[in-house]
Amino acid sequence: DQQVKQNSPSLSVQEGRISILNCDYTNSMFDYFLWYKKYPAEGPTFLISISSIKDKNEDGRFTVFLNKSAKHLSLHIVPSQPGDSAVYFCAASALGNTDKLIFGTGTRLQVFP
């Protein structure tokens, strides 16, 4: 039972443009969401998070949007840079149980010049 879904396995974007990575979830108990970035042969690195009391959180070039009614969140990267090329994982948890993160299967982003 896949509670966190990233339906696009890959995304290719030109440098300087916006990258939009999407994530859907099914469990209505989830109220805390995170994005991780992973380079080959490395572990995932925390990028940005959002709680369900917000619908947007911004950190530099990265913005996460949350649509609770649609059970959907997205990560926007603007402008995209070649160094952003990586696999991006969406993860979710219920507050008070952040030890147990449920991850999506990831979206591979490639930013080309």
Next chain:
Amino acid sequence: DTAVSQTPKYLVTQMGNDKSIKCEQNLGHDTMYWYKQDSKKFLKIMFSYNNKELIINETVPNRFSPKSPDKAHLNLHINSLELGDSAVYFCASSQDLDGSKYFGPGTRLLVL
């Protein structure tokens, strides 16, 4: 300085063998985890320890036994390895309540 380190990075072994993976974190975090990433790229939690005490055990076969000698170390011992155990195993640690975790580079286990 490496925050979360794992050894070995690669492990190739025969079915039925017993193997261990070691993890160390120098971040002073209280909580450590083992995650498994299978061939379908699902990253799933296996165990979590807080200050050497087991907190989460996610229906993992009892062939897998974590051991935390101190809060900076969490090792994973696997008995009687099976083909399905082939995966990438990630160690992680956290301190903040926001759920963000620091992951190690992973151990790529291949069981032949």
